[in-house]
Amino acid sequence: MATINFKRIAKQFGTPLYIYEAERIKENLSKIINSAAYPKSKIYFAAMCNNQPEVLKIIKDQGVGIQINSEHELYLAKNAGFISSDISFTSTGISKELMKKLIEESIEINLDSVEEVEKFCALINNKSFGIRVKIDKKIKINSNEATNFFSDSNVGIQEKDFIKIKNLSKKTGNKITGVHGYLASNLIDTKPFFEFGNFLVYIASEFPDLEYVNFSGGFGVKFSEKEKDFDFEKVLQYYSSLLHKLSKTFKREIILKIEPGRTIMADVGSLIVRITNIKNLNPEKSEISVDAGFAELARPKIYNAYHKIENLEKTGTKRKVYDIRGNTALQNDFLGQNRTLEEVREGDYLLINKVGAYGIVMASGFPGKELPKQILINKDNIDIL
Amino acid sequence: MATINFKRIAKQFGTPLYIYEAERIKENLSKIINSAAYPKSKIYFAAMCNNQPEVLKIIKDQGVGIQINSEHELYLAKNAGFISSDISFTSTGISKELMKKLIEESIEINLDSVEEVEKFCALINNKSFGIRVKIDKKIKINSNEATNFFSDSNVGIQEKDFIKIKNLSKKTGNKITGVHGYLASNLIDTKPFFEFGNFLVYIASEFPDLEYVNFSGGFGVKFSEKEKDFDFEKVLQYYSSLLHKLSKTFKREIILKIEPGRTIMADVGSLIVRITNIKNLNPEKSEISVDAGFAELARPKIYNAYHKIENLEKTGTKRKVYDIRGNTALQNDFLGQNRTLEEVREGDYLLINKVGAYGIVMASGFPGKELPKQILINKDNIDIL
Numbered sequence: 073m074a075t076i077n078f079k080r081i082a083k084q085f086g087t088p089l090y091i092y093e094a095e096r097i098k099e100n101l102s103k104i105i106n107s108a109a110y111p112k113s114k115i116y117f118a119a120m121c122n123n124q125p126e127v128l129k130i131i132k133d134q135g136v137g138i139q140i141n142s143e144h145e146l147y148l149a150k151n152a153g154f155i156s157s158d159i160s161f162t163s164t165g166i167s168k169e170l171m172k173k174l175i176e177e178s179i180e181i182n183l184d185s186v187e188e189v190e191k192f193c194a195l196i197n198n199k200s201f202g203i204r205v206k207i208d209k210k211i212k213i214n215s216n217e218a219t220n221f222f223s224d225s226n227v228g229i230q231e232k233d234f235i236k237i238k239n240l241s242k243k244t245g246n247k248i249t250g251v252h253g254y255l256a257s258n259l260i261d262t263k264p265f266f267e268f269g270n271f272l273v274y275i276a277s278e279f280p281d282l283e284y285v286n287f288s289g290g291f292g293v294k295f296s297e298k299e300k301d302f303d304f305e306k307v308l309q310y311y312s313s314l315l316h317k318l319s320k321t322f323k324r325e326i327i328l329k330i331e332p333g334r335t336i337m338a339d340v341g342s343l344i345v346r347i348t349n350i351k352n353l354n355p356e357k358s359e360i361s362v363d364a365g366f367a368e369l370a371r372p373k374i375y376n377a378y379h380k381i382e383n384l385e386k387t388g389t390k391r392k393v394y395d396i397r398g399n400t401a402l403q404n405d406f407l408g409q410n411r412t413l414e415e416v417r418e419g420d421y422l423l424i425n426k427v428g429a430y431g432i433v434m435a436s437g438f439p440g441k442e443l444p445k446q447i448l449i450n451k452d453n454i455d456i457l
Numbered sequence: 458m459a460t461i462n463f464k465r466i467a468k469q470f471g472t473p474l475y476i477y478e479a480e481r482i483k484e485n486l487s488k489i490i491n492s493a494a495y496p497k498s499k500i501y502f503a504a505m506c507n508n509q510p511e512v513l514k515i516i517k518d519q520g521v522g523i524q525i526n527s528e529h530e531l532y533l534a535k536n537a538g539f540i541s542s543d544i545s546f547t548s549t550g551i552s553k554e555l556m557k558k559l560i561e562e563s564i565e566i567n568l569d570s571v572e573e574v575e576k577f578c579a580l581i582n583n584k585s586f587g588i589r590v591k592i593d594k595k596i597k598i599n600s601n602e603a604t605n606f607f608s609d610s611n612v613g614i615q616e617k618d619f620i621k622i623k624n625l626s627k628k629t630g631n632k633i634t635g636v637h638g639y640l641a642s643n644l645i646d647t648k649p650f651f652e653f654g655n656f657l658v659y660i661a662s663e664f665p666d667l668e669y670v671n672f673s674g675g676f677g678v679k680f681s682e683k684e685k686d687f688d689f690e691k692v693l694q695y696y697s698s699l700l701h702k703l704s705k706t707f708k709r710e711i712i713l714k715i716e717p718g719r720t721i722m723a724d725v726g727s728l729i730v731r732i733t734n735i736k737n738l739n740p741e742k743s744e745i746s747v748d749a750g751f752a753e754l755a756r757p758k759i760y761n762a763y764h765k766i767e768n769l770e771k772t773g774t775k776r777k778v779y780d781i782r783g784n785t786a787l788q789n790d791f792l793g794q795n796r797t798l799e800e801v802r803e804g805d806y807l808l809i810n811k812v813g814a815y816g817i818v819m820a821s822g823f824p825g826k827e828l829p830k831q832i833l834i835n836k837d838n839i840d841i842l
Binding site for chain 1: 504505508525526527529530533547548549550552553555569570572610611612731733734735737738744746747748755758780782784785786789803815818819820821822823824825
């Protein structure tokens with residue numbers, strides 16, 4: 073893995089350039105598969121973090137499922153070879169047309185509202201569906217970057233409405249067989265997952281036809297040296313223990329489902345950029361302009377996200393403090409600020425790491441840019457995406 | 458203008474759909490042209506707000522110039538028929554390669570740093586260039602949404618470095634003929650423009666070879682009923698009076714340049730979306746899911762921007778309070794919150810207004826969507842973009 077010559081590849085393909093490493097996808101996935109000690113568990117890759125067709129094909133070949141949130145992702149999933157029974161749909165506000173399609177194609181759906189359950193039950197009888205539940209519990213989140221934590225969200229069905237949806241399904245012979253919950257994004261701390269797991273399993277126990285509990289994702293990635301690694305095993309073992317107990321209660325094996333995305337894809341991708349100008353602000357600090365910014369990687373601006381930035385020229389020269397920004401007219405378009413790097417020169421390549429998740433999918437090209445090139449390195453092959 | 462049947466068009470082309478009205482581009486541009494009372498003035502359209510080829514062609518046909526900030530925008534500008542003398546480049550961190558190209562193609566450049574001036578002077582002799590100056594003055598901004606105001610920005614050349622760049626240009630026979638400054642985005646209040654104008658003209662007076670002062674943009678758009686209309690005439694008359702005085706000092710006519718974008722394009726564009734689900738939160742309020750969100754229009758999420766939302770079904774029924782969100786798995790993906798609309802039904806079309814600027818250019822399709830369709834209505838013609 074360590075032998076990729078990023079500089080040579082950047083020269084060959086030009087910058088800005090997203091580089092994905094296929095082997096790492098496989099490694100990350102097997103780590104997760106091995107952590108999922110529970111006998112009946114199922115992993116769905118959260119396609120929203122990276123839906124490049126070649127990436128999806130590799131993930132499919134590892135034998136896991138895929139979690140989708142839109143009709144376009146359904147197309148991408150099928151195109152990559154995922155079969156219906158390996159696709160799970162969880163979103164909000166599903167239209168009647170899309171719901172019909174998902175039912176016809178036998179895609180598992182987790183419904184997000186009473187109104188969606190009504191729609192489902194008006195469309196079909198004697199089918200199974202899951203529900204996405206509202207996490208109506210204050211869970212303390214300790215995170216630099218819980219990017220999608222939103223305690224006032226109306227996403228998910230509330231406990232007070234369970235009677236209503238149970239009656240609706242009973243009347244139509246439909247069964248509520250799954251419970252899905254979402255905590256937050258990118259948490260390193262494992263504690264919130266325990267509280268969240270307890271709550272979700274308590275909710276799940278209210279549904280006599282239960283077949284699965286889907287804990288979704290939220291598993292964090294260590295982006296900066298200051299952070300710890302995320303303890304996947306600890307969380308999955310806790311989920312397992314919860315499901316063992318739940319299985320005993322139900323006197324049958326309940327399936328454990330998770331939807332990792334970032335933990336599979338983040339460190340698969342790097343963004344190589346080139347220094348287009350260096351502005352000396354004062355003797356201690358300079359501002360580097362590079363040929364990528366918000367246009368290619370939105371997370372620093374939108375979420376104030378940290379991505380490590382390395383100088384690919386290992387010059388061994390003195391270290392200096394730099395702000396790194398996109399070379400556009402956007403004033404506050406920083407990829408990183410106050411970063412200490414070996415002294416750089418115009419034309420040097422920088423590597424921005426762990427951008428394989430929520431990188432290219434959030435890129436708009438704004439302002440005035442085309443989307444960056446992407447390549448996938450698979451052993452000795454390089455595929456242009 | 459009032460006769461566009463948005464509902465019929467939405468049915469014909471499907472949603473989400475960006476609709477642009479060509480006539481409005483022309484109207485907005487002539488308003489600005491007529492406000493620019495100063496005899497030697499030049500308008501450059503800020504391409505970053507909307508760079509759709511057909512839009513650029515219409516703007517070109519009105520006889521104005523174009524302001525670009527990247528190599529890709531140079532390509533788009535030339536492709537739309539703009540000639541070199543109508544193109545002005547202002548950005549940050551220009552690479553040597555791009556600078557060479559801009560010089561070769563005789564594109565006006567406003568340089569952003571001492572280092573860029575060094576690069577320019579190393580590339581060429583006996584040429585003219587402009588400088589982008591740092592607004593090193595605290596200007597009080599009263600705005601709900603000064604989206605790009607960033608007082609600690611290092612964009613622009615500081616006054617303390619003027620001797621340095623003057624010497625650099627003198628040695629190489631190059632001339633500093635233009636001064637460019639940028640205040641902030643989307644200001645309705647005219648006062649900051651006066652202070653800013655004073656500062657810029659004071660700076661400009663330090664350059665004996667001066668030919669133009671470029672006040673750039675920042676001109677606001679009234680997005681909500683609570684706001685006033687932006688008084689373009691007042692600001693342009695003030696800029697004119699400043700340049701009349703400056704021209705007297707220089708004993709020649711100095712050119713007045715501006716770079717409007719939003720004021721030309723915002724109300725040209727509407728985004729039509731369709732209601733995919735309605736979730737009743739309580740008797741007073743519901744949450745509407747629609748088939749567009751952050752994926753198609755990023756401003757509400759990124760800038761907390763307000764866009765008026767109308768129900769295209771004029772049912773005359775009672776009014777209700779709604780949150781309007783994208784139908785994806787993103788939790789906090791709202792296009793508008795606490796909006797009072799005539800009661801809506803699933804399948805109804807909503808119109809999100811004034812999205813012609815910073816709309817499609819910032820769209821990423823995230824999560825899991827394709828980019829929306831766009832059409833341009835030009836009298837009786839409809840072009841699919």
